Amino acid sequence: MAQVSVVRCQDYHYPRVREAVERALEPLGGMGAFVKEGQGVLIKPNLLQASPPEKGVTTHPAVVRAVVELVAEAGGRPMIGDSPAIGPLRRVLSRTGMEAVARQTGAELVDFSDVVEVKPPEGPFRRIEVARAALKAEVVISLPKLKTHSMMVMTLGVKNLFGSIPGFRKASWHLKAGTDRVAFAALLLEVCLAVRPALTVMDGVVAMEGEGPNTGDLRPLGAILASRDPLALDRAVMEALGLPPEGLPVLGVARQWGLWPEVQLEGEPLRVEGFRLPKGADLTWGLPSFVKGPLRRWFLPKPRVDQRICRACGLCVEACPPKAMEMRGERVEIDYGRCIRCYCCQEVCPEGAIELR
Ligand code: SF4
Ligand code: SF4
Missing domain, CATH: 3.40.50.11440 (LarA, N-terminal domain)
Structure with a gap:
């Protein structure tokens, strides 16, 4: 104990x-x-x-x-x-x-x-x-x-x-x-x-x-x-x-x-009501066990760049482990076939321009 x-x-x-x-x-x-x-x-x-x-x-x-x-x-x-x-x-x-x-x-x-x-x-x-x-x-x-x-x-x-x-x-x-x-x-x-x-x-x-x-x-x-x-x-x-x-x-x-x-x-006990988790947080852990390998990614929320907020700093592109992101001019493009849904891009974005949907 x-x-x-x-x-x-x-x-x-x-x-x-x-x-x-x-x-x-x-x-x-x-x-x-x-x-x-x-x-x-x-x-x-x-x-x-x-x-x-x-x-x-x-x-x-x-x-x-x-x-x-x-x-x-x-x-x-x-x-x-x-x-x-x-x-x-x-x-x-x-x-x-x-x-x-x-x-x-x-x-x-x-x-x-x-x-x-x-x-x-x-x-x-x-x-x-x-x-x-x-x-x-x-x-x-x-x-x-x-x-x-x-x-x-x-x-x-x-x-x-x-x-x-x-x-x-x-x-x-x-x-x-x-x-x-x-x-x-x-x-x-x-x-x-x-x-x-x-x-x-x-x-x-x-x-x-x-x-x-x-x-x-x-x-x-x-x-x-x-x-x-x-x-x-x-x-x-x-x-x-x-x-x-x-x-x-x-x-x-x-x-x-x-x-x-x-x-x-x-x-002193702590009791918190209505604590909000990230979007899709329960989905990421609660996937059925038959959903394995590359198939898993299609059940997980995708990162999406809000181009109105993005300042094209490129930090997300640098941080993306499988190199699924690239800058095309001032836009960030994501290859969802390579994306492993790690959300490192969201973690590093200083503008809060990456949403999960
Ligand atoms: S979720 Fe991970 S793999 Fe997918 S684009 Fe963002 S950093 Fe790259
Ligand atoms: S880190 Fe954020 S602001 Fe910078 S390029 Fe990526 S989405 Fe845009």
Whole structure:
């Protein structure tokens, strides 16, 4: 039975966030239960792209700062790191507020470009390449943002660790999984088992619903959640949102692998009504099992470019793993026969010009 602690926190005013994070850790034994004197502690927020904190795309810097300070007070050496899917790391660190947190606290900012090959204990992908900084840290603390995700329904505790795969290698993993959500969920779980975060603290103060992970709508939930077990945390969040936990592909795979988490809730329960998922989110996981291989793509929503909003920046074309997109003059054209419905294009589009239909 894994404890999942929930504490209410209505905004990002720093003293309130700091107090909420401390209270969330109390039932788990406090930060001292995770960090010992002199240990190097990697703190991994969700830094998807160079968005300012108020957009709700990335873990809020107040949450990161609170965890960094608690790690330092417990005697650890805090390091902040992630591998953004979009944009140069320096720009992402600056716009998301991470540089400011590092300046305020003395935490080190670490780069994820150096990789190590690992053999996870479970799953079909017997070798994966993970950032050395994530594998070699004595302690890893994951700080996900509570958000929807067009491809994987939600991005929560387990999915946050996909950032441990360097940005330039993420596309090749999408290609290996193709249209198969189960295969991609298996990869996410393998990465999580390889990185083994000691603690996950989730920023659910202002969540994202609808077309996440970067063009959805802000949804204040007023909660900080914490657990030793990211699977238990993910299950608790799905239940708090009134969603079936198995609807989250990583939890479906966890059940198949005998890793289904039992949850013991601590603190102040969260009950959310009418939380909006991305369009077609249930379709992507709930396809009948006879729909296999290339046929699957025709059952999944297609990405469509709204040419009135598109600024022809070409970022989606660059990000598309199977090279199914191309610029024709000022227009983006999509070859749906090649498209694997990974929605990386929607994830990277800075204008919100890509819809799923
Ligand atoms: S067009 Fe979009 S959804 Fe299709 S493969 Fe390319 S990035 Fe993925
Ligand atoms: S990323 Fe968005 S704005 Fe840029 S070309 Fe693609 S659809 Fe257009």
